[in-house]
Amino acid sequence: MDIRQLGYFVSLFEEGSTTRAARRMNVVQPALSMQITKLEDELGQKLFERTSQGMVPTSAGELAYRLFAPILRDLSDAKQQIVSRSSTVSGRIVVGLVASVATSVLARSLAVFARQYPEVEVSACDGYSSSLMEGVRAGSLDFAIVNKGRRRLDLPAIDMLDEEMVVVTSAGSARGLGSPLMFRDLAKLPLILPSKRNGLRLIVDKIAEDEDIELSIRLEVDAFATVEQLVRNSDWATVLPAIAVSRGLSEGSLRAHRIVAPRVTRQIVCVHNPRRPLSAAARLFVEVITAELVAAAAEISRVPAAD
Known part of the structure; x- marks a missing residue:
């Protein structure tokens, strides 16, 4: 058994296909298959079953992955730490982000990250939490920054920020709303909310269902810039994380109203x-964008809320 064989095994386990694994390891398919066979012979265990869905790991293969993957990861990290003493971090990362994060802090995060780690190529896209997580499962995204729903996640998650969602109105609204508002007060407001595909909408809908409250939703709009413009120029309201409309709040054209009984929060992971x-x-990118999220949330918290 050698490191090369372990690398081939982990690649095949993660890719589920000898073709994709061979391409990832930059070897021909027969060479990879031969090394997997040698590893199985040495371990005395069949590690994969060939099926119509691809190479499916056996129970022995599952155990081998749990034991071997950390070893390769530790070796890679050790190499990176040694190499980083004389050179910069390099590579390519593909990340997906929910729109509220992309709108608020992505540009600033990319500028900071590119300045600190110029040898890393970043490909970023935005989307709904559900589609981004599917991209992570399928392998088209290395990782994603999403809103954590109430259901248990089936993917490993790193907590980044817990944030209150607020009612947002025009600063010149004639409704005279104070702060905080009871969640039940939302039933009296004409609302612009994201569509039901959006994780933020699911948070609001679930609380409304739990509280047996029927909301008056006039428009469904996922583009936060459009929502901000509509609210600024009307007597309508929306319910969003403050950082999603931070520009309008900072400029004073929008007003935030805290929600209580119950509070409405979203968790970014x-x-x-x-x-x-x-x-x-990827870990360094997560650190940078987490710091920017925390800073943005702290900055917007200093903006006076509605009385």
């Missing part, structure tokens, strides 16, 4: 595929 641990570059 980073999820990744359990078969693909985060690389050093």
Whole structure:
């Protein structure tokens, strides 16, 4: 058994296909298959079953992955730490983000990250939490920054930020709303909310269902810039995390009203595929964007709320 064989095994386990695993390891398919066979012979265990869905690990293969993957990860980290003493972190990361995070802190985070780690190539896209998590499962995304729903996640998650959601109105609204508001007060407001595909909408809908409250939803809009403009120029209201409309709140064109009984909160987490641990570059990116999220939330908290 050698490190090369372990690398081939982990690649095949994570890819589920000898073709994709061979491409990932930059070897021809027969060479990879031969090394897997040698590893099985040495261990005296069949590690994979060939099926119509691809190479499916056996119970012995599952155990081998749990034991071997951390070894390879530790070796990679050790190499990175040694190499980083004389060179910068490098590589490519592909990340997906929910729109509220992309709108509020992505540009600033990318600028900071590019300045600190210029050798890392970043590909970023936004989307709904559900579609981003599917991208992580399928392997098209290395990791994703999403809203954590009430259901238990089936992906490893790193907590990044817990944030209150607030009622947002025009600063010149004639409704004279104070702060805080009872959640039940939302039933009296004409609302603009994200669509039901959006994780933020699911949070609001679940609380409304639990509280037996029927909301008056006039418009469903997922583009936060459009929501901000509509609220600014009307007597309508929305329910969003403050950082999603931070510009309007900071400029004073929008007003935030806290919600109580119950509070409405969203939790931002980073999820990744359990078969693909985060690389050093990915972990550094998560650290940078977490710091920017925390800073943005702290900055917007200093903006006076409605009385």
